[in-house]
Amino acid sequence: MQNNVLDTIESLREEMKNSLMKMITIPAIGPGNDGDGETKRADFLMELIEDFGFDSIERYDAEDERTSSGIRPNIIATKKGKTDRNVLVIAHMDIVPEGDLDLWDTDPYEPVFKDGKIYGRGAEDNGQEVIAALYAAKALTLSGITPLYTLKVILVSDEETGSKYGVKHILDKGLVSPDDIVVVPDHSQERGRKIEIAEKSGLWVKIVAHGKQGHGAAPGSAINANRMMAKYQNRVDELLHEMFDLENGLFSPPVSTFEPTKREKNVPNVNTIPGKEVQYFDCRVIPEIPLDEVKSVFEDTVETVTRETGGEIEIIYETDKEAPPGTPEDAEVVLRLRSAIHKVMGFQPGVCGIGGGTVAALFRRIGMPAAVWATSDCVPHQPNEYAVLDYMVNDCKVFATMVTED
Ligand SMILES: [Zn+2]
Known part of the structure; x- marks a missing residue:
């Protein structure tokens, strides 16, 4: 059963690569960074996942007059499990501007695939994880598996410019439950060997x-x-x-x-x-x-x-x-992540804290023990940013394992 979904993910490798590359051609820069927001990218994603087998795909858009669509989109795609417990995988659709174009070897919005890497703005941050999370659901559907836990992929706007129209909007609307298991794949330490549980x-x-x-x-x-x-x-x-x-x-x-x-x-x-x-x-x-x-x-x-x-x-x-208290090392999210990572990647990740800030802090602040984890070479916001196809496929397997394993 378990191997079945992992094999299915492996067979989706080429499709995942193509989906990420297509998404990169649609910039999603917030108005705070002089962009027109995430609407076009959200529309692309809505269409992409139509037949992924989600039980529901809902939009919780926040109003923002500064964009031509007047909104900042947020998507919650739910793949129901056998129990009421939810695993939330929260990734952001927005990207930061490309910066000095002279520093790029290729066009930041014309992605290039080379040596197993996909180059383009937002490829790593957070495109790789948007695609990985969505394809975990597709692979479960194709494998005919009803997961143990419900998988909610939450794709938000505005992470790079304060989260008011993104995660904060979702939290204000009461769309999460206190016992949800929250994974934020938006920072990587030692190529996935550390799970981030605290921030300064x-x-x-x-x-x-x-x-x-x-x-x-x-x-x-x-x-x-x-x-x-x-x-x-x-x-x-x-x-x-x-x-x-x-x-x-x-x-x-x-x-x-x-x-x-x-x-x-x-x-x-x-x-x-x-x-x-x-x-x-x-x-x-x-x-x-x-x-x-x-x-x-x-x-x-x-x-x-x-x-x-x-x-x-x-x-x-x-x-x-002020940093909220960190996530305990024995919180369910840490234990489930750790065991899924071990199963997929063959190593036991440690835990760590970081000096920066992620949206995990917003969950910790309301008493939800969120964990931050992803696999990357840590090139976010840089020229020649890239995602690694192997990492994307592996992270997808980890998310699928998290919701299927006992
Ligand atoms: Zn990010």
Whole structure:
């Protein structure tokens, strides 16, 4: 029975490749990235899966006037199982723009198949998994198998620009149950050898030092914003690393990271003392440390530095995302994934945490233990992005196994 569906998936290899390549020719860039949205791609997918044997295919579109269709499409395709439990496989239809075309060897929207790889924008992120999830259902149908669990393939919009019109819309409509098993195949660690169960909190801080501009030869009447910022940055950098050195072995690196990154342009000439300086910090904080504690270091340091230098310092939190508690290592989704991966790929995957963010956090936040897993070479958002046909076929087998195995 089991082998039957895996053989069927193997026989669909060429068709899966062609479907992914066709999908890549239909860009799906969100209006937040100056695109016209995902509607054309969603229509293509609706047509593709008409005869895949889904028991229902439903649309939950969110309104968005910025696109020519006026909507951001979301698709829930359900292949019923013998029990009420659902396995949700959530993949996103939207892609990021192609970026600098000079960096591409081929047209990002004219996919090319070479050495087992499909090149094109969105091939890996998240096209490979959109196709893998859908063909798991088709293979079950062709094999005449009613899975044990119900397979719900949820294809969303807007993952790359905030998820308001995608996963958040689906959650707001109450379309998931608390005991659903949630897999988000949208990040790969060590080519599928790790299942992601936790994410760091993200805090992006913009710091604006307001001093008083003056002549380089007459510092007495100025307040040098550059010096204010230098002091502030040094102090905050040292304090953060001193205070928050707690480690969590799930993550690599295991510690929180606090990096001064972007600095805005100040004065154009050497002999003017800048009156304003703008600096950013990118902080990725392990979930054990409350972001409020990190913020208070940024805020307290303002006092110390302005007391010494005069002037004012303003703090703006541009991104402020407290990570929800991670998914337990023995959660059902982790155990089922692990056993399916072992069966299909022959190895036991470990678990890990990441510094970035996926939509899994939205599920974890409402108490649903989501897991993130896929197989890829990790080339999302890059020029010459590609999917690997073998990975797509294997991931499809893993999804099918997850819903059929005891
Ligand atoms: Zn993605």
